[in-house]
Amino acid sequence: MLPEIGHLALAIAFSCAVLQGLSVIPSVRSLSFERLGDVAAIAQAAALTTALLLLIASFIQSDFSVLLVAQNSHSTKPLLYKIAGAWGNHEGSMLLWAVLLGFYGAAFALINHLQRDERQIAISVLGVISAFTILFLLAASNPFIRLDPAALDGRGLNPLLQDPGLAIHPPVLYAGYVGFAVPYAIAVALLFTKNFDRINVAEMLPWIFTPVAFMTLGVGLGSWWAYRELGWGGWWFWDPVENASLLPLLTGIALAHSAMVWKNRGGLAHWTLFLACAAFSLSIFGAFLVRSGVLTSVHSFAVDPARGAMIFSFFVLLAGSGLGLALSRMRAAGSVWGFALLSRETAMLGGILLLMVSAATILTGTIYPIILEAVGSAPVSVGAPYYNVTVTPILFALLVVMTCAPLIRWRDHELKTLAKELRAPLGAFVGVTIIAGLFSPMTAFQSMLFGVGVACFVAAAAAPSSGRPRGGYQVKWKRRDFGILFAHGGFAVAAIGVLGTAFLSNEQIVSVKPGDQVSMAGYALTFQGVHRYEGSNFTGERADIILVKDGGARESIITPERRWYPAAETTTTEAAIKRSLWADLYVTIGDLSVPGATEPDWALRLYHRPFISWIWAGCVIAFFGAMVSALGFFGAIKRAPAPKTKTVSGYEVAPAK
Amino acid sequence: MRVLLTIMVVFTALQFAGAASADPAQSDPVQALGLEDRARADRLFKMVRCPICVGHSVAESDAEVSKSIRHYIEAEITGGSTDQEILQKLVAAYGDDILFSPRLSADTFFLWGAPLFFTALGGVILWRFRVRASSQRRTS
Structure with a gap:
């Protein structure tokens, strides 16, 4: 009985999602009430949650008349893994994905101060995304299919996945992946209405930082699981699925910083919207890579070309409409902002460039074997040795840029002041390099790299204290300083871990x-x-x-x-x-x-x-940093005045401060 | 083919050696290599893909074929082959995709050029920001 109710709940959620998607159409709106889309979003989230809870109930009861339970569970399995087993397979994990998407949609419906048109378009875009996801569940990956006659016992969960890390890794990671749907929806709304007003970026910021935080933690958890469970003493394998998770993460971090430039300086509006579209498109592309079977890996669930075709069409639709819209509006969004060569803007642009180049290189390496195979060339494998040569140096450069950037003021900065601020990191660099070179088995070059890692940590830690007009240190920290401190400091801690492990193992x-x-x-x-x-x-x-x-x-x-x-x-x-x-x-x-x-x-x-x-400690610290920022931005939306009812049909050029 | 045969012969020989010797530590080639050769072998293991598993190098895989490739590499090192020669022989036996780091060729040109290409592309876009920003400042 329970699975049938779950199935029904999915169907209800699908209707809600369709209604939410249609709510933007004026005639639909005039038939009912203005907040129809918001109500549909909340109802959809409730229906999806019901479906997931019922699926978990079937797993706990070991109801082997449900095909999914029979295939993935076993009566002797410990309770924790019966529950977690609900999302340790393709169908269940897609349902979890849909539930989290529903949560984000409902939360966005409740917390936003966008103007009416933009809000309704964004809600409707989220409805379309949900509708596709639920349609995919119902049509190609229904978790509630019955098995007749029922199996005597289940086939059991892949033992590699019977680990506490598994219980939390997928929910956390998916909270990252699907979270990028909200910035995508807002970006489409702003691009559609050509509203490039700077006040809108405040509406996007929390929805960018939240998925970035969860994605960081999720990728960290995945790596921690691989280290403990796979038994090779390694922590990162440049597995295609790991790469698929890095693509939206790196793009999301670039998006977060591009949005900060927009917020603080009024520039990069169109870039921010473009990256918002790219981040979610890459999330879906990652799902396609993992679930279609074009790439096989430890993470791959049951492979089905029909599913791949469905996800791929969805990806083409999303990426095509989002990125197409962003590119076609590029010119309209030209904005006025001046900055000197040595300024926070330059550092931020450099960081965004490095993030995008590393993401593009990882994407190239991941799909290159598929492309070569498609054109009939001799097959190649692209693995760790390739990425270690191409991507690792870029990420190292990024470490230096990102930890120094907060030391530099917006607009322009004096070289002399920067030199003064860099005294502590430089001291750390010299000290650590000498000590590591003399007392550890590291070579001179390795000691220097390790020294840079520690210096970057010092720079990140010093950043909140700097930034006074004439240099020197300030003692009073603001809340957003903690966000930067933890996010960048965490990255530096992880980098020290990576370097230390690489050189001293x-x-x-x-x-x-x-x-x-x-x-x-x-x-x-x-x-x-x-x-x-x-x-x-x-x-x-x-x-x-x-x-x-x-x-x-x-x-x-x-x-x-x-x-x-x-x-x-x-x-x-x-x-x-x-x-x-x-x-x-x-x-x-x-x-x-x-x-x-x-x-x-x-x-x-x-x-x-x-x-x-230190690698995972760094991920956890960075997670807290991004969360502190996200919560701060949520608070800012709540405190902001309610939006004017006037709709902005044209666009305004954000004035330079 | 000859390499495959060699691998099989070496592998079988090692098994017999193991059976004949009373002390397994002696028969295990892991112990037989010097410290420098050991590091070389470990480095090569990580560059060679396990032919039957997905995404793992032979260093990480416990599949039989990975074990025999490991033994083959160790035997080649003991026999005095250079790294390049060993990899060459493996490519000849298993094809290009045995290596995790593809060789530079017309096919892989864009793959290896990707970081430079994307940096150049991004650099051009950034440069346009700079030009626009400074010309704006001049006019204002």
Whole structure:
């Protein structure tokens, strides 16, 4: 019964979305009332939430008469993974996507002070986007299809996905992906009405910073999951799906900064609107890459060309109308703003350029193999070595630009003042480079890069204190300073983590018998042997390793494992990680098959990963930074006076301050 | 084909060596390489794609074919081949897409040029901002 109600709820949500999409048409509006679209948006969100809750209920009850549950769940699965399993598959994750889109639509309907025409167009655009998503659910990925006769038990969830990281990674990441729908809708509305008035940017800002924050956290969570669960001691693989998430993230960050230039200086209005269209188009493009099967990866769900064709047509519609509209209005949006060569504007433009170049390069690398295959050339693979050469240097340059930019004032800035402000970061650079060069295994060049990373952190931390007209330091911080401090400081912390891990890591593979001792990265490890045990839905082989720090007496035990999941016929590696602020010791086991030996020896893979926790710590800090900014911008909308009823049909050139 | 055969021969030989030797540490080529060669091998592992898994290098994959490629690379290093020679042989056996970092050719010209091309494009757009901004200042 529950799945049928869920199915009905989806159908109701679809009708609401269609009504919301049509609400912009004057005759529809005159038939009912002005806020029809807003009410439809809220009703749609409620209906979608009901559908998702009912799907989760089917998973909790292990109702194997529902096809999706039978394919992806199992009666012995722990409760957390029964719930999270609801979105650990294509259909369920699309439903989660639609629910979050509904939430954003409802929230936007409640919190905005746009003028009437713009608001109604934006609401209607969101309705069209929702309608397409729900249509896709109903037509090509219905999660509520019944199975007759019901299965005796389910096939189980991919064991790799049975991890707390999975429970939160998709919701957080999707809150990023779909969030870009709101700036897209506002941008289309402003482009359509040719309203490039500067006051409108305040309406966009919170809807830009919120998805950027969630996207940052979501990408960080994904990387953390990969590190713990995949058992290679790596944290980023330049997997096509990881790339698909970087595209809207990088574009979204560029959009956020372009919008800040518009807000503060009145320039870049058309660029902001263009980037808003690009960010959401790339979100959908990412969904297409992941779900169509043109690229295969760990993340790919069941592959179906028909689904791919549907998402691709939707992408073409969105990108075509949004970007087409933005490009056709480029000239109309010309604005007047002057700035000197050394100014915040230059730094922001440089940062936006670097972000867009890295996004464009990642896009090229990701789709290049598909294009070559399509034109019939010899196939190529584009992987980590390509991106490390092309994208990593751009992101490093970005780090320097972004951490220095807040030190520089708008309009113009004196070189002398900047030099004064850069004294602390330069000092940090020299100090760290010398210390790292002398006392660590880093080469001179690596020490310098690491020094730059630390200097950027110092620059980011110093930024809120600078900015007085004559240089020097101010003590009183404003709320928005915290946003910049955390967002940029977090990025710098992550960069220190990335550099430290890249330059200082080492690893070894050893074969051991019970009683053997190995030393690694200042620890003595004593291998005690392996024993088997039965888990709730798997058979495990757990090694006990006694860990003693060199020169210390305190013993701790770490237990790397290998698990066999019979329901899914899969083996997973559960790494044991000894964490500390400065370095992780990451241990996995596997058997070293030596034919003929009576008792197999065990292979221990030991990875020493200095600074690796800093990467995720940085993501969390940056998330808070972007959220502080987003909440501040929401507050600004609430405090702003209600919009005038007068509609602006033409456009106004924003005056230079 | 010859390389594939070599890989199979090397792999089988290693298995026999393992069976014959009482101490597995001796038979495991992981231990046999010097520190510098070890680093070289690890670097090469990360440049070679696992032929049957998706998106992983042979360094990260536990598939049998990845193991044999790892052993092949280690054996080639011990045999004195240069990095280029080893990669060349792997390309000859498995095709261009065995490498994660495609070779520069007419086909991959735009791929490798992408960062420069996009920077140039962006630079031109930025330059137009500058010109407009400064000419505006002059007139005002």
